[in-house]
Every structure is written in structure tokens, then in C-alpha cells.
Amino acid sequence: MGTDEQRRVVDPKNHIASVVKAIEVLECFKNGGPELSLTQVIDQTGYTRTTVYRLLGTLELAGWVERTDRGAYRLTLQVFELATTVLAGFDLRTVASHVMSELATAFDEHVYLLVPDGTRAVCIDLIESSQPIRVMVLTVGRSLPMYLGGAPVALLAAMEKTLLPRLLKEGPMVTPAGNEIPEAELRQTLAETRDRGYAISSGDVTPGVVALGACIKDRRGQPVAAMSIGGLSADISDQRLDTIASALMDGADAVSRRLGYVGD
Known part of the structure; x- marks a missing residue:
């Protein structure tokens, strides 16, 4: 993520680009740690501050991420529940x-x-x-x-x-x-x-x-x-x-x- 070579190639006729971007934001947590700041997500994805802020806000509304007391973002147990279903x-x-x-x-x-x-x-x-x-x-x-x-x-x-x-x-x-x-x-x-x-x-x-x-x-x-x-x-x-x-x-x-x- 963060470069044109690393990002998925999106065909606008068959994909929704915003969904791909939201998934890339979620994937930042795989190697970035349990909590990430807005700036850390921006650095990993390469997207603008406005874009990342809106994506995180949407994911928060959907229940996939939540804000910490320090203002950072972390994944919710909803992600674990989905992973548990896969593992089962x-x-x-x-x-x-x-x-x-x-x-x-x-x-x-x-x-x-x-x-x-x-x-x-x-x-x-x-x-x-x-x-x-x-x-x-x-x-x-x-x-x-x-x-x-x-x-x-x-x-x-x-x-x-x-x-x-x-x-x-x-x-x-x-x-x-x-x-x-x-x-x-x-x-x-x-x-x-x-x-x-x-x-x-x-x-x-x-x-x-x-x-x-x-x-x-x-x-x-x-x-x-x-x-x-x-x-x-x-x-x-x-x-x-x-x-x-x-x-x-x-x-x-x-x-x-x-x-x-x-x-x-």
C-alpha cells in the first residue's frame, strides 16, 4: 500500500474504488499495531488526510473501528467475530x-x-x-x-x-x-x-x-x-x-x- 505498484488495480466498471480504499485502511492494522493514529494511516496508504479521515469515519460508523481515549483508531471486536467465523x-x-x-x-x-x-x-x-x-x-x-x-x-x-x-x-x-x-x-x-x-x-x-x-x-x-x-x-x-x-x-x-x- 501507499504506492501505485502496491495498490490493487481498480476497474471502475467492476469495482467500487471507495470500498477498496476502505479495505486498505483496515489492512494497515495488520502490521501497524493494535492502534494507529490518523497520520500513521495516511503514511501507510498514501491517501490525503481528508480521504483517510472520511474512510475511518465511515468504518467507525459501520462498527469496524473505534476511537481510543488518545484519539487514535483501533479495530473493534466485530473484526474478531468475523475472523472467528472463518476459522470455525x-x-x-x-x-x-x-x-x-x-x-x-x-x-x-x-x-x-x-x-x-x-x-x-x-x-x-x-x-x-x-x-x-x-x-x-x-x-x-x-x-x-x-x-x-x-x-x-x-x-x-x-x-x-x-x-x-x-x-x-x-x-x-x-x-x-x-x-x-x-x-x-x-x-x-x-x-x-x-x-x-x-x-x-x-x-x-x-x-x-x-x-x-x-x-x-x-x-x-x-x-x-x-x-x-x-x-x-x-x-x-x-x-x-x-x-x-x-x-x-x-x-x-x-x-x-x-x-x-x-x-x-
């Missing part, structure tokens, strides 16, 4: 739920289900650990770039030819701590991930937290999701890591078979 009918989430429950019961660690969304991976389901110390980074609806975390890296390893060039065009790959990941280092990580069958993320998203990720494939053998197990590094010895990794890969294979995948 998402077969992958339903198919994976039993395996996720088994993994959560066996290891009492956080279990995540993520799907690719461009060059990011979005969490569509999770089961929390019962442990008192919370290590969660992802919640349902939140995302990570494909080069960070267990599940995203597992997906990127399986889709490197198509996704890595797109990631590289987007600019430097940087961790939350501000450390840039060199391309050569990432390529080596992806090759190792494919060789072992699962990804290992150790402290790259959150210090002291390790996560494993394994891909789920559809009946055509295409990666459509990844499951991840994450917990405190201090609680996951090398031996326990191997046990978790084996169970995670078995679980991902089980979900893949339920989706119709029969193996290579």
Missing part, C-alpha cells in the same frame, strides 16, 4: 486439533498451528502450556516473518525457491533484537532443516525460548501449514528435544495423511 470453518484447524492436543498433553509446552501468508506465517490455532511462566510470542491472528521461529522456518525451508527471493527483495532480515540474518546463514539453516525434517528456533524470536517446527502437506504434497512446539530452553534438554522433535514430525505426518497426503 477452516478444515485444517479442525483436522490438526486432535494431534495438537496430544502433543500438548504429552509435553505440556505451547503448541502452535501456522499457515503461510505471503512472506509471513500466521498463527491460526494454539494450545497453551499449563506452566506458570508464559513464553508465548504468538497468539491467534498474529504472525512472524518466515525467517523467524520454528514453524515459519519449517515452511520457508519447504518453499525456499518461491519465498526466499521475495523475502530478500523486502530488505534486511532482522531479529527482534536487531540482529541481521545474513542470506548465506539463512540458506544453510534451511538446508539443515530439510535434512533433519524439522526446524529449530533457539532464541531468535525470544531469548531463552526454543521452538521446533514441522511442515504439514496437502494431498498434492504442497506445504500448507506447520505445527510448532515451544518452551523455555532450560526445560528442553538435548534428549527431550529429540523426543519432542520425533513426536512433532509424527504429528505433522498424521495431519498430512488426514489431508490426503500419501508420501513421496
